Amino acid sequence: MTTSVADIVRIGPVIPVLAFESAEQGEGVSRALHAGGVRVLEITLRTAAGLAAIERAARLAPDIVVGVGTLTSPRQCAMAKKAGARFGVSPGLTRDLHQAAQDEGLPLLPGVMTPSDILLALELGYEIVKFFPAQQAGGVPMLKALHGPFPGLKFCPTGGISADNAPSFLALPNVVCVGGSWLTPQAAVAAQDWARITQLASAASVLARPAT
Numbered sequence: 001m002t003t004s005v006a007d008i009v010r011i012g013p014v015i016p017v018l019a020f021e022s023a024e025q026g027e028g029v030s031r032a033l034h035a036g037g038v039r040v041l042e043i044t045l046r047t048a049a050g051l052a053a054i055e056r057a058a059r060l061a062p063d064i065v066v067g068v069g070t071l072t073s074p075r076q077c078a079m080a081k082k083a084g085a086r087f088g089v090s091p092g093l094t095r096d097l098h099q100a101a102q103d104e105g106l107p108l109l110p111g112v113m114t115p116s117d118i119l120l121a122l123e124l125g126y127e128i129v130k131f132f133p134a135q136q137a138g139g140v141p142m143l144k145a146l147h148g149p150f151p152g153l154k155f156c157p158t159g160g161i162s163a164d165n166a167p168s169f170l171a172l173p174n175v176v177c178v179g180g181s182w183l184t185p186q187a188a189v190a191a192q193d194w195a196r197i198t199q200l201a202s203a204a205s206v207l208a209r210p211a212t
């Protein structure tokens, strides 16, 4: 089943960005996030366990939507799709990556950081992009500035987002959701403190999104 990026980013206000050491760890964390109301997960290929974790998490519940994150090479699109990824997220955008995602029927949320990146994304037909690394690249003031020349473009800011600053990003008219790793603190993952992760997920799931 193919769901568009437009639909996926509207499922919840926060997409957790995840990196797992093993498929088992991925299953535990994904279950805990799902129990807290998080339905969309971005499991990155930053670790060797990424694809196996996607495969496992994608089967956990009928309403879970697992995407592949940190797509940096076109050939990763096919592998991720085969593993069960329903969408892809990349830190940046190239024509080859765009083409590979298209060929695989993998909806892509491509990363941008500059107006020139945005022009390429618009040329390729994207209406929603990831703003990365959000906080480091100018945060809320930068997104406000980008709204002028690109009024129709929507962003999912990721990078440096936390429980504290997420509401100020989500309050922007050009932000549809945010992404981040704060729902899965390393210590909680290592200790298999699923209750803590569920608690962080529950708090994130109810954040308000005036723009959507």
Ligand code: 3PG
Binding pocket: 017, 132, 158, 159, 160, 161, 179, 180, 181, 182
């Ligand atoms: C990403 O790839 O989106 C980020 O690395 C997540 O950033 P964070 O760890 O600062 O939330």
